[in-house]
Amino acid sequence: MEKREEIFAGFLQRRLFPRPLAPEMIAFEIAILNECEFEREYFRVNRAGAEFPANRALRREIWGLWENAQKHAEFAEFIEEF
Numbered sequence: 001m002e003k004r005e006e007i008f009a010g011f012l013q014r015r016l017f018p019r020p021l022a023p024e025m026i027a028f029e030i031a032i033l034n035e036c037e038f039e040r041e042y043f044r045v046n047r048a049g050a051e052f053p054a055n056r057a058l059r060r061e062i063w064g065l066w067e068n069a070q071k072h073a074e075f076a077e078f079i080e081e082f
Helices: 003-015 023-035 039-044 056-081
Strands: none
Touching (some): 003 056, 023 056, 039 056
16 A cells, blocks of 8 residues: 555545444545546546445545645655655
């Protein structure tokens, strides 16, 4: 698992879901997010097999967490190099 994926998993667990998510659920969501380059693509992707329903508002929050995780991972890499 990449650094950004680890960060995203933590964000997803702590910020959006009060109950613990199974690792398979998080991995499924990460796989979908890795396929998408833009938020609009993520909204349109087929979620067949998803373990939890995600309406447009929830998907928007998830995408925001994904972008935040990417920024945090980039910053962590920068700090390690510096």
